[in-house]
Amino acid sequence: PDPRTVLMTGAAGGLGGLMRELLPRLGYRLRLFDARPVEGEPEAVTADLADTAALREAVRGTDAILHLAGISLEAPFEKILHSNIEGTYRLYEAARQEGVRRVVFASSNHAVGFTPIPSDGDPLVPVDTPHRPDTFYGLSKSFGEDLAQLYWDLHGIETVSVRIGSCFPEPTSVRMLSLWLSPADGARLFHAALTAPDVGHTVVYGSSANTRLWWDLSGARALGFEPQDDSEPYAAQLLAEQGETDPKDLEHTRIGGHFCTRPPTWPH
Ligand code: NAI
Ligand code: 15L
Numbered sequence: 001p002d003p004r005t006v007l008m009t010g011a012a013g014g015l016g017g018l019m020r021e022l023l024p025r026l027g028y029r030l031r032l033f034d035a036r037p038v039e040g041e042p043e044a045v046t047a048d049l050a051d052t053a054a055l056r057e058a059v060r061g062t063d064a065i066l067h068l069a070g071i072s073l074e075a076p077f078e079k080i081l082h083s084n085i086e087g088t089y090r091l092y093e094a095a096r097q098e099g100v101r102r103v104v105f106a107s108s109n110h111a112v113g114f115t116p117i118p119s120d121g122d123p124l125v126p127v128d129t130p131h132r133p134d135t136f137y138g139l140s141k142s143f144g145e146d147l148a149q150l151y152w153d154l155h156g157i158e159t160v161s162v163r164i165g166s167c168f169p170e171p172t173s174v175r176m177l178s179l180w181l182s183p184a185d186g187a188r189l190f191h192a193a194l195t196a197p198d199v200g201h202t203v204v205y206g207s208s209a210n211t212r213l214w215w216d217l218s219g220a221r222a223l224g225f226e227p228q229d230d231s232e233p234y235a236a237q238l239l240a241e242q243g244e245t246d247p248k249d250l251e252h253t254r255i256g257g258h259f260c261t262r263p264p265t266w267p268h
Contacts, residue, residue: 005029006194007058007100009091010068011044012036015106015167015186019066022187028194033058034069049087052094059094064102064194067091074135074259084140092151100157104193105148107161107203109179110138113256117178117214124216125255127163127203134256145203152201160193160223163215165207171231174242175257178212182229185209189225196223211235214255 004027010016011032020041023030032044033055047054049069059065069091070084088105095103113134115125133139141163148159165179167186181189185208193204204220207213208229217227245252254260 005031005062006064006066007031007033007062008066008068009033009049010070010106011041012038013068013072015164016068018167018169018183019068019187019190022183023066023190026187026191028191031058031062049083049090052090055090055094056098059091059098059100061098062100064104065091065095065100066104066106066190066194068106070106070140071137074137077136080136080140084137085143088140088144088147092147092157095157096151096155102194102199103148103151103157103159104190105144105159105161107145107163108138108141109163109165109205110134110256110259111141111145111163113138113254113259115255117253117255125205125214126216127205127219134254134259138256138259145201149201158199159201160196160199161201161203162189162193162206162220163203165205165215167206171234171238173257174238174245175252177231177235177238178210178214179207179255180210180229180231180234181207182227182231185225185227185229188227189220189223192220192223192225199223 006028008030012034032038032041035048037046038044045058112132114132131142133142145161148161151157165181166176167181171180189206205215209227210230211232251258251261
């Protein structure tokens with residue numbers, strides 16, 4: 001398959017903005033969907049994932065879906081339930097009803113956030129490591145991956161679940177030296193995930209070829225992803241500003257970083 005018309009949900013978000021710029025250069029025609037208006041894009045659909053009629057219409061006739069919409073940080077459970085759990089279910093239902101056969105799901109490192117960071121000499125974290133969500137947010141990404149598996153097994157809808165590290169223009173923390181996915185590599189990875197044949201449901205990690213990598217990129221490479229970037233040129237300055245991480249501190253020993261320390265919205 002060589003999808004060209006792709007519905008991108010979450011188009012008004014940070015990653016959506018980066019991909020609106022980069023994916024058309026790889027030949028994609030994007031249809032945009034978000035609960036918030038997308039600046040400068042009058043044709044974008046402004047609707048919540050809960051609006052099933054608007055969602056179905058947006059999905060209709062597309063070749064694939066890049067599902068970025070959702071709460072992207074920890075939040076009260078009800079909000080996560082609405083946007084990430086129910087919203088992702090609505091998205092897959094719309095895909096099923098409209099006959100769209102490929103989804104790329106923006107999963108997250110926080111689905112496995114409590115996984116220990118490998119020490120020097122340890123193997124990189126494999127994709128089949130058990131889910132260890134660090135938040136309700138991470139839990140919703142674990143759910144999304146299982147939902148993708150169900151829709152493949154039951155309905156033959158293929159998904160690549162990309163456990164994104166940190167996709168921002170530049171790494172801004174020592175932790176991000178390991179997790180950074182440059183925007184250009186992000187576009188390359190989404191392109192590979194949208195076009196690789198016979199993926200069934202495949203989970204991959206999403207980061208650049210960072211010198212300080214924690215996880216195994218071989219699954220992403222098997223889709224045809226060839227990362228071009230490495231965060232290492234940013235290392236000296238970030239380490240000088242922020243110092244080396246403290247191995248006794250929980251947030252510095254787990255992949256999910258500060259998400260692993262009790263967030264303010266956690267119920268008491
Ligand atoms: P963001 O918070 O900037 O954008 C998310 C967008 O989704 C927002 O524009 C929001 O309006 C929209 N949205 C939320 N709930 C919605 C709903 N119910 N209906 C319709 N639209 C809704 O997040 P960002 O950074 O752009 O991330 C995009 C996706 O990638 C998210 O799913 C996030 O969890 C995931 N991700 C991002 C990472 C990153 O480094 N940027 C890392 C790992 C995962
Ligand atoms: C995520 O899942 C978030 O959506 C993003 O905003 C970053 O916090 C990223 O993980 C990260 O762990 O750096």
